[in-house]
Amino acid sequence: MLDWIAFDADDTLWLNEPLYRAAQDRFVEIMAAYGRADRAREALYQTEMRNLPLYGYGIKSFGLSLLETAVRLTEGRIGGGDIGQLLETIQKMVQTPVQLLDGVAEVVATLSESYRLMLITKGDLLDQERKLAQSGLAPYFERVEIVSTKNAEVYRSLLAEHGIAPQRFLMVGNSLRSDILPVVEIGGHAVHIPYHVTWAHEVVDAPTDGYAVLEHIGQLPAFLARFAARRGS
Amino acid sequence: MLDWIAFDADDTLWLNEPLYRAAQDRFVEIMAAYGRADRAREALYQTEMRNLPLYGYGIKSFGLSLLETAVRLTEGRIGGGDIGQLLETIQKMVQTPVQLLDGVAEVVATLSESYRLMLITKGDLLDQERKLAQSGLAPYFERVEIVSTKNAEVYRSLLAEHGIAPQRFLMVGNSLRSDILPVVEIGGHAVHIPYHVTWAHEVVDAPTDGYAVLEHIGQLPAFLARFAARRGS
Numbered sequence: 001m002l003d004w005i006a007f008d009a010d011d012t013l014w015l016n017e018p019l020y021r022a023a024q025d026r027f028v029e030i031m032a033a034y035g036r037a038d039r040a041r042e043a044l045y046q047t048e049m050r051n052l053p054l055y056g057y058g059i060k061s062f063g064l065s066l067l068e069t070a071v072r073l074t075e076g077r078i079g080g081g082d083i084g085q086l087l088e089t090i091q092k093m094v095q096t097p098v099q100l101l102d103g104v105a106e107v108v109a110t111l112s113e114s115y116r117l118m119l120i121t122k123g124d125l126l127d128q129e130r131k132l133a134q135s136g137l138a139p140y141f142e143r144v145e146i147v148s149t150k151n152a153e154v155y156r157s158l159l160a161e162h163g164i165a166p167q168r169f170l171m172v173g174n175s176l177r178s179d180i181l182p183v184v185e186i187g188g189h190a191v192h193i194p195y196h197v198t199w200a201h202e203v204v205d206a207p208t209d210g211y212a213v214l215e216h217i218g219q220l221p222a223f224l225a226r227f228a229a230r231r232g233s
Numbered sequence: 234m235l236d237w238i239a240f241d242a243d244d245t246l247w248l249n250e251p252l253y254r255a256a257q258d259r260f261v262e263i264m265a266a267y268g269r270a271d272r273a274r275e276a277l278y279q280t281e282m283r284n285l286p287l288y289g290y291g292i293k294s295f296g297l298s299l300l301e302t303a304v305r306l307t308e309g310r311i312g313g314g315d316i317g318q319l320l321e322t323i324q325k326m327v328q329t330p331v332q333l334l335d336g337v338a339e340v341v342a343t344l345s346e347s348y349r350l351m352l353i354t355k356g357d358l359l360d361q362e363r364k365l366a367q368s369g370l371a372p373y374f375e376r377v378e379i380v381s382t383k384n385a386e387v388y389r390s391l392l393a394e395h396g397i398a399p400q401r402f403l404m405v406g407n408s409l410r411s412d413i414l415p416v417v418e419i420g421g422h423a424v425h426i427p428y429h430v431t432w433a434h435e436v437v438d439a440p441t442d443g444y445a446v447l448e449h450i451g452q453l454p455a456f457l458a459r460f461a462a463r464r465g466s
Contacts, residue, residue, distance in 0.1 A: 054327045056359030060293035067300060068320050076313035083316055084304040090297065094287045125358050126289030126381040148359040 001231055002189070002224070004164050005111055007141075008173030009121035011195040012217070013108070014131060015099040020062065021197060023089050027066055030082050034074045044069045045200060052201075056148050058124030063090035094124075098131040103218035105136070110221055112140040119144045120158065120171070122178065150178040152185040159186070170227075172220065175202040184210040189227075193217055234464055235422070235457070237397050238344055240374075241406030242354035244428040245450070246341070247364060248332040253295065254430065256322050260299055263315050267307045277302045278433060285434075289381050291357030296323035327357075331364040336451035338369070343454055345373040352377045353391065353404070355411065383411040385418040392419070403460075405453065408435040417443040422460075426450055 010016035024041060031040040047065040055061035066086055070078050111117060119141045121128050128146045132138050143162065147154050159166055166187035173179025174195040181204070183190040190211040214223060243249035257274060264273040280298040288294035299319055303311050344350060352374045354361050361379045365371050376395065380387050392399055399420035406412025407428040414437070416423040423444040447456060 051324075054324065055293060056357070060288060060297060064293060064296055064320065064323065067316065071313045071317040071320065074313055076317060078313040078316070080304045080307055080309035080311040080316075083300065083311070083313075084309060087297065087301050087304065091287065124289070125379065126287075129381055146358065148362055 001168065001228065002170050003116055003168045004118055004162075004170070005115045005224075006118040006120045006169065006171045007108070008171070008175065008179045009119055009128060009131065010123065011174045011198075012101070012172060012179070012193060013104050013119075013137065014101060014135060017195065017197045017199055019093050019096055020199065023062070023066070023093060026089050027070070027086065030078075030085060031070070031073055033082070034077060036073045040069070040073060043073050047072070049201065057122045059090060059093045059127055060124055063087070063093075066090070094127055094130075098134040100135060100137075101217065103216060107217050107220050108137050108140050111224070115224075116142050118142060118162075120147065120150065120155075121145070122147050122150050150175075150182060152182040155182050155188065156186050159188070170224075172217070174198070177202045177204045180211050191220065191223065193220075234401065234461065235403050236349055236401045237351055237395075237403070238348045238457075239351040239353045239402065239404045240341070241404070241408065241412045242352055242361060242364065243356065244407045244431075245334070245405060245412070245426060246337050246352075246370065247334060247368060250428060250430045250432055252326050252329055253432065256295070256299070256326055259322050260303070260319065263311075263318060264303070264306055266315070267310060269306045273302070273306060276306050280305070282434065290355045292323060292326045292360055293357055296320070296326075299323070327360055327363075331367040333368060333370075334450065336449060340450050340453050341370050341373050344457070348457075349375050351375060351395075353380065353383065353388075354378070355380050355383055383415060385415040388415050388421065389419050392421070403457075405450070407431070410435045410437045413444050424453065424456065426453075 007013055024044065027044060028037050028040045031037050044066060047069040048062065051061060051065050055064060067083065070083070070086060108117065117140050119132065123146070125146050132144065145158055159169060170189040170191065171179055171183040172191045172193060174193055175198065176192060180190040180192045192211055192213045193216065212223060214220060240246055257277065260277060261270050261273045264270050277299060280302045281295065284294060284298050288297060300316065303316070303319060341350065350373050352365065356379070358379050365377065378391055392402060403422040403424065404412055404416040405424045405426060407426055408431065409425060413423040413425045425444055425446045426449065445456065447453060
């Protein structure tokens, strides 16, 4: 049986990747004025990957990589006004009101009656706290863990810290790389709910066994009822 | 009696503020080429304070505020090359090897034999984790808490989460605002060890009772021995 259900946040509970896509579009527009539109997206991704060990995840890291790529792609020709535009794009990202995905509020409220709920997310500490506060979901989560990365070691140590046996733990998320595979690896359960867009960094080839896939979070309560019935029998 | 001793990290265990001062000096140099050296420091501080609720603490937030101030102070005249210089300054900050303050390694090792130790720090999640890993001190800390801000509510909830009574908890840090006053407010003990430079944001007028002041972390074990003797008698 399950005691704990943990949720990823970005693109599982609320919209995230589309904000990054919109900022990338703005970046490409600005780079177009310097004849650099064609290489802009790929160059930005390369910068992000190079900076990941230094800056980690989240909007501020993305912002610094955006600016660095702009300077490099334009060979220093980028004007201060365009830098200002990019900075404004970043500021808008951290000010965008959180937008819950369809069905999330009901499902989280319902499940909180039968399970202990946890939020496990990576990214900027303050930005994730802000989104959680705005979401109205904070009262449902008994534990909130904002971590710098999500791998098997991190999940193992989180579960150990809270005294949770992996077989009594189920993680729900949109990223195979961050939410599903490491949890399966440590002997936990996982439900993958793909989001319609995924950051390239989170895309992995993966086996399709050892975890469940749902199309929509609204299907989660029924899935958990079947899961409990199977285990209980 | 005390069970737990918690340490602040930046400018308590390792050097931090001097890195920011050096980056500010570089910023002023660059602004000087635009005739803006005189207003640079104050303008940067104003930007940081305005952005604090959006970006939080840490080097990435500082970096974004640095760039924003550069664009605004030069009215967009700043060149891409200078933006590149500022970005490089930020990258150097997150790559600077951690430098323990004098006496820290011995004191932390010694105290870990008699007390449970905790680290409570604010700032960038990944940057603080990196510094802790490099410091060699990680094995001494039973708990590591990286928080987005340090106020009475945050301390109260941390202590509650770990089941620690405030009167059995002592916090050691260099910032009256973040490490000392909120801990005193919730009924805990605190030892202020001022660092020779303090970020203006952390400077507050404060009462001088309710906590102890030491000149150097090396004096902490003797202070705690006296503290225990007084309580025990």
